[in-house]
Amino acid sequence: MQADIFADEFLCPSDWLRKAYVTHGKRPYEIAAELGLPVVLVSNQMARALLLPPLSPANQGPPNVDHALDDSQKIAVTWDKGPLLVDAGPGTDVWVVADPRQSIYLFRGAEPLNVANFTKVFGGTRHALANNYRSFAPIVRTFERFSSVMRGGRTSGAWTAKRATGGHVSLTVAPTLAAECEAIAENISQLRTKDVPHGDQAILARSGSVDILRLSQGARGGRG
Numbered sequence: 275m276q277a278d279i280f281a282d283e284f285l286c287p288s289d290w291l292r293k294a295y296v297t298h299g300k301r302p303y304e305i306a307a308e309l310g311l312p313v314v315l316v317s318n319q320m321a322r323a324l325l326l327p328p329l330s331p332a333n334q335g336p337p338n339v340d341h342a343l344d345d346s347q348k349i350a351v352t353w354d355k356g357p358l359l360v361d362a363g364p365g366t367d368v369w370v371v372a373d374p375r376q377s378i379y380l381f382r383g384a385e386p387l388n389v390a391n392f393t394k395v396f397g398g399t400r401h402a403l404a405n406n407y408r409s410f411a412p413i414v415r416t417f418e419r420f421s422s423v424m425r426g427g428r429t430s431g432a433w434t435a436k437r438a439t440g441g442h443v444s445l446t447v448a449p450t451l452a453a454e455c456e457a458i459a460e461n462i463s464q465l466r467t468k469d470v471p472h473g474d475q476a477i478l479a480r481s482g483s484v485d486i487l488r489l490s491q492g493a494r495g496g497r498g
Contacts, residue, residue, distance in 0.1 A: 285309070286316055288323035295320060368396050375421060375429050406433040410440025420445060 286309065294300045306316040372389040393400055406414050414435040422430040446461075448454035458477060465475055 283319070285311060286319045288319060288326070291316070291320055292323040295324070368398075375424060375431075402431070404434060405436055407436045409435065410437050410443075411435035412440050412443040416443045416445050 286305070291305065294305060302316045302320050303313050305311075305320075306313040309316070370389065370392055374386060374389065409417075414433055418430075418432055424430070446457045448457050462472070462475060466472065
């Protein structure tokens with residue numbers, strides 16, 4: 275997500291975009307056509323530009339403060355070997371929160387083995403979170419079923435859902451991208467027959483899979 279935001283800011287700076295919209299009255303589709311960018315990218319960046327406050331100007335130049343590094347800090351700066359154990363002071367614990375079922379930061383070099391080996395390197399114990407305060411119960415139950423087959427069942431989990439029941443959730447596993455597009459198109463059609471207009475439907479696609487929307491539309495020969 276952070277990489278996407280940085281790329282959007284590079285291609286379409288929010289300060290410039292805010293001025294183009296507020297001062298000149300340009301719409302996202304007009305700006306996208308001028309810059310040769312996807313409308314989705316410009317629309318998302320436009321939302322951030324209008325909803326988030328402008329950044330204050332950065333300080334010019336580094337502060338006139340001399341920060342000398344002690345010996346331990348010099349070692350840490352140049353360390354390129356295994357895990358580095360740093361003494362954070364008496365009574366200080368080292369802990370980490372992670373999910374072995376997710377790998378969303380692989381693009382930043384995150385390594386799941388760092389979490390798996392954490393207790394071996396630093397000592398201590400591992401505790402599994404038992405309560406889910408974020409998702410509705412149907413989402414929790416659906417993910418429990420999905421996690422039971424992840425990595426041969428080695429990462430299956432069970433949680434107590436603390437939120438209300440919520441709406442209906444279904445799980446569809448597609449073997450190919452084309453099958454995934456077909457399944458999305460099928461769900462769009464089913465929701466439309468239940469009087470859910472296209473404007474009230476949303477698709478959350480994987481990062482970099484914007485074309486999945488057009489493929490889904492093509493699978494049904496409609497406008498989606």
